[in-house]
């Protein structure tokens with residue numbers, strides 16, 4: 001089994017995935033996690049009128065040239081701004097025609113029906129122009145934008161009630177392994193509850209995809225081939241876990257053969273997750289992850305996620321990457337490793353507490369990144385390491 005780099009594996013899968021050609025109307029409230037099928041263009045100027053950013057007086061700056069606390073400019077209060085006349089305004093209210101500035105209330109004193117302006121305002125000072133935020137016709141969010149809650153205010157301010165979002169990819173999740181038991185069933189001796197299925201479904205949900213959970217299937221290649229085929233009929237992309245290694249019971253490579261699949265790769269040069277494979281069956285992509293839950297998570301993030309984001313209409317989107325110094329040292333490694341980790345408030349990265357060996361899941365909880373550790377000698381605390389952000 002030839003092991004290829006994670007990047008090569010991701011590229012091989014990515015090039016065989018096409019964005020879905022389905023879309024649907026959603027409301028702004030449903031926007032978080034969704035991808036725009038069409039650009040959103042401003043239909044109205046926002047703000048819709050010139051407005052004051054503070055409580056004070058709108059006036060013509062030429063009427064307060066040279067004003068100082070000891071030598072204030074006196075302007076009569078009126079309903080309209082004109083030579084020598086100011087109009088009281090409050091934060092967010094329209095600035096009356098004719099004014100070219102607003103003086104904040106703290107920089108003024110009242111004098112009967114007049115206001116004493118104690119500073120000389122500049123032309124257009126404290127003046128928010130109509131359309132300054134989003135002018136009519138501007139593309140506010142281009143096609144392919146993956147929206148989150150931070151996009152909602154702009155949509156709402158534009159009065160948007162419906163927008164066209166790419167359909168959420170239906171991603172099947174099929175855990176394999178004779179030892180697996182779904183939640184709620186009694187646990188036989190040498191059985192374990194399926195952790196990968198629920199974990200990957202939760203991850204897909206968080207990424208704005210539509211998970212389709214299939215019950216765990218045993219290690220029989222023929223049975224597995226049938227279940228993969230049936231699952232592919234109900235989804236756009238299938239994730240499986242388990243059964244990809246070299247053990248006699250590892251049924252996935254044989255199932256792929258039975259399906260007449262085109263294998264894209266089998267074996268990645270990374271730990272954990274090295275036995276992962278990807279193939280096309282029934283014209284759809286399958287990413288077969290190893291059974292070890294952390295291995296399945298890491299390879300899903302590095303290889304599966306870019307392909308799924310392309311399927312979802314986010315062409316070229318890659319998982320976020322950054323580099324941070326290690327909070328503690330790492331031992332030497334002869335192979336490339338993904339290490340579950342947490343970013344600290346001090347701007348460092350710390351391997352997760354708890355066990356890291358095959359099958360362990362507790363230490364995954366609360367992780368927010370993976371350390372992408374290249375092969376090499378031990379690393380001192382403070383050494384910069386690349387991260388893949390979850």
Ligand SMILES: Nc1nc2c(c(=O)[nH]1)N[C@H]1C(S)=C(S)[C@@H](COP(=O)(O)OP(=O)(O)OC[C@H]3O[C@@H](n4cnc5c(N)ncnc54)[C@H](O)[C@@H]3O)O[C@H]1N2
Nearest residue numbers: 175177194195196197242243244245275290291292293359
């Ligand atoms: N002789 C060799 N043996 C193994 C090799 C190897 O190169 N030579 N590779 C090892 C590696 S690395 C991994 S990873 C596993 C991959 O095999 P599978 O994909 O078939 O994974 P399993 O053996 O089924 O599971 C590994 C581990 O994770 C537990 N597991 C599996 N599925 C789930 C699930 N859905 N929820 C929770 N836990 C799960 C499973 O019980 C095992 O403990 O092969 C190694 N062997």
Ligand code: MOO
Nearest residue numbers: 272273274292295
């Ligand atoms: O590489 Mo395995 O996927 O150690 O867990």
